[in-house]
Amino acid sequence: EDQVTQSPEALRLQEGESSSLNCSYTVSGLRGLFWYRQDPGKGPEFLFTLYSAGEEKEKERLKATLTKKESFLHITAPKPEDSATYLCAVSISNFGNEKLTFGTGTRLTIIP
Amino acid sequence: KAGVTQTPRYLIKTRGQQVTLSCSPISGHRSVSWYQQTPGQGLQFLFEYFSETQRNKGNFPGRFSGRQFSNSRSEMNVSTLELGDSALYLCASSLTGHTGTDTQYFGPGTRLTVL
Numbered sequence: 001e002d003q004v005t006q007s008p009e010a011l012r013l014q015e016g017e018s019s020s021l022n023c024s025y026t027v028s029g030l031r032g033l034f035w036y037r038q039d040p041g042k043g044p045e046f047l048f049t050l051y052s053a054g055e056e057k058e059k060e061r062l063k064a065t066l067t068k069k070e071s072f073l074h075i076t077a078p079k080p081e082d083s084a085t086y087l088c089a090v091s092i093s094n095f096g097n098e099k100l101t102f103g104t105g106t107r108l109t110i111i112p
Numbered sequence: 113k114a115g116v117t118q119t120p121r122y123l124i125k126t127r128g129q130q131v132t133l134s135c136s137p138i139s140g141h142r143s144v145s146w147y148q149q150t151p152g153q154g155l156q157f158l159f160e161y162f163s164e165t166q167r168n169k170g171n172f173p174g175r176f177s178g179r180q181f182s183n184s185r186s187e188m189n190v191s192t193l194e195l196g197d198s199a200l201y202l203c204a205s206s207l208t209g210h211t212g213t214d215t216q217y218f219g220p221g222t223r224l225t226v227l
Binding site for chain 2: 031032034036041042044046087093097099100103
């Protein structure tokens with residue numbers, strides 16, 4: 001069965017303390033992996049798409065990487081405004097139709 | 113460019129009632145997907161519409177249904193509401209709906225509370 005697992009569930013960091021969030025997946029034929037950020041009471045906001053192992057994407061303090069089994073979201077010198085839930089999703093094919101399967105997210109809190 | 117809009121933002125209903133939620137996609141986007149988000153289950157896929165046709169469906173009971181209009185706007189209906197239907201309902205739009213190559217952009221969601 002296709003699965004997406006994110007760890008840790010929650011992470012508290014001091015401002016400026018770098019860390020990584022993990023997204024591991026077991027899917028038959030990855031078509032794409034997506035990272036989203038979600039603030040409380042809002043819809044997910046798109047961050048990155050990764051398609052193949054070895055690919056990396058960067059945006060401000062965030063960098064996403066992809067291997068054959070997992071993806072990491074690295075956060076460098078985070079600020080309080082980086083506090084949010086970070087969601088990982090994989091694109092899978094369902095009898096020729098594609099859909100996103102999401103992990104349950106990592107709730108990140110940056111302490112000033 | 114306006115983003116995905118959803119109405120209403122908040123709803124309170126009682127068990128047994130039915131509810132209709134609305135979603136307007138980004139201009140030019142023809143695919144609309146619906147998701148249910150709960151603290152225990154996270155984001156779960158309900159269904160996807162493209163050019164007024166349901167193209168893909170998740171594992172939800174038949175009480176959950178939807179439709180799409182010729183202007184790509186979509187509605188989702190839940191009949192005979194149950195307490196467990198309380199959730200944030202999210203709509204996402206994309207150009208083609210091919211999630212392997214196309215990005216989904218989410219609306220702010222409709223918070224449904226069933227009493």
